[in-house]
Amino acid sequence: MESYKIYSEVTSGSGAGRPLMVKRTFAKEITLVKAVGRGRFGEVWMAKWRGGFVAVKIFYSIEEASWRRETEIYETTLMRHENILGYIASDIMGSQSVTQLYLVTDYHEFGSLYDYLQGQYCDKFDMIRLALSAASGLAYLHAEIVGKQGKPAIAHRDIKSRNILVKRDKTCCIGDLGLAVRYDSEKDTVDIAPNKRVGTKRYMAPEVLNDTLNTAKFEDIKRADVYSFGLVLWEICICSVINVEHHLPYWDKVPQDPGFEIMKEVVVLQNTRPPIYDVWIRDAHMRVIGQVLSECWHQSAPARLTALRIKKNLAKLDIEMKKSQPII
Numbered sequence: 249m250e251s252y253k254i255y256s257e258v259t260s261g262s263g264a265g266r267p268l269m270v271k272r273t274f275a276k277e278i279t280l281v282k283a284v285g286r287g288r289f290g291e292v293w294m295a296k297w298r299g300g301f302v303a304v305k306i307f308y309s310i311e312e313a314s315w316r317r318e319t320e321i322y323e324t325t326l327m328r329h330e331n332i333l334g335y336i337a338s339d340i341m342g343s344q345s346v347t348q349l350y351l352v353t354d355y356h357e358f359g360s361l362y363d364y365l366q367g368q369y370c371d372k373f374d375m376i377r378l379a380l381s382a383a384s385g386l387a388y389l390h391a392e393i394v395g396k397q398g399k400p401a402i403a404h405r406d407i408k409s410r411n412i413l414v415k416r417d418k419t420c421c422i423g424d425l426g427l428a429v430r431y432d433s434e435k436d437t438v439d440i441a442p443n444k445r446v447g448t449k450r451y452m453a454p455e456v457l458n459d460t461l462n463t464a465k466f467e468d469i470k471r472a473d474v475y476s477f478g479l480v481l482w483e484i485c486i487c488s489v490i491n492v493e494h495h496l497p498y499w500d501k502v503p504q505d506p507g508f509e510i511m512k513e514v515v516v517l518q519n520t521r522p523p524i525y526d527v528w529i530r531d532a533h534m535r536v537i538g539q540v541l542s543e544c545w546h547q548s549a550p551a552r553l554t555a556l557r558i559k560k561n562l563a564k565l566d567i568e569m570k571k572s573q574p575i576i
């Protein structure tokens with residue numbers, strides 16, 4: 249679906265940042281159907297719009313800055329990519345007393361990768377499809393496209409299976425761009441002052457947990473994404489292990505909603521990572537994915553693969569797997 253430029257007339261939003269001009273008609277065409285997700289800033293609904301379905305992320309009005317920021321990221325030039333959640337529009341809904349902020353995107357009925365993987369058995373081919381498509385999304389996000397109509401490099405800063413969606417064709421797209429930051433390579437600056445320890449603690453890289461990430465170096469912010477991505481790859485792989493349920497990384501080491509201290513203890517001090525299973529080592533293809541994921545979550549950030557390298561390694565494996573598949 250094409251995205252709509254609706255910031256043209258009528259009213260301006262209040263609150264922080266530049267005034268956002270919003271035409272108050274788009275949201276009125278939308279009928280909310282059912283709630284499908286809940287996050288930090290509000291709710292996500294499946295909704296009807298012009299004969300099809302869309303997803304509407306509704307922000308509480310006190311979260312206007314978050315809504316504005318996520319909108320701004322989605323409206324970055326060249327943000328459309330098959331492995332990035334497709335943005336449609338943002339709008340303000342409601343009267344002066346009750347305001348709701350809408351961020352409208354493509355709707356994906358399988359929901360998040362986390363939801364999809366629950367109780368799911370994946371064979372090697374399912375796994376590589378999910379892994380390669382998610383890696384392509386991250387590589388695209390991280391890449392700078394040079395030129396007048398170019399795209400800045402973007403770091404996500406909250407990579408996890410709940411922020412990745414599964415499309416009908418069982419490929420992934422990356423969503424929840426609310427914490428993302430953009431890099432201006434000419435000025436060598438990041439577009440907002442990146443407060444250091446944002447994201448989800450369970451998925452935080454060691455250098456984020458112990459507060460040593462140098463946020464002035466954009467390369468380092470991207471490397472923290474790669475660590476989190478390694479954990480997501482592990483979650484995808486675990487669905488190939490018979491008799492093992494889907495687990496969040498460190499499920500056996502930390503409680504639900506863990507704090508900094510316990511995460512630091514496990515990830516930084518003990519240098520623990522989720523288990524690599526025997527079956528991944530015995531199978532030549534699985535071994536490659538196992539190798540990739542362990543090169544993502546290195547304690548030393550510069551030793552990690554780049555998102556582009558992850559994508560290339562997985563693409564090569566995908567080709568090899570297809571070649572080795574018996575022709576029926």
Ligand code: ADP
Binds near residue numbers: 285303333353356423
């Ligand atoms: P938050 O910023 O509040 O975490 P997210 O954008 O991550 O919000 O969305 C929260 C949850 O809503 C996701 O984990 C997913 O389950 C569901 N969701 C989000 N976007 C979509 C979508 N486009 N299609 C289907 N489900 C979605």
Ligand code: MG
Binds near residue numbers: 287288410411424
């Ligand atoms: Mg989220």
Ligand code: MG
Binds near residue numbers: 288426427
């Ligand atoms: Mg968010």
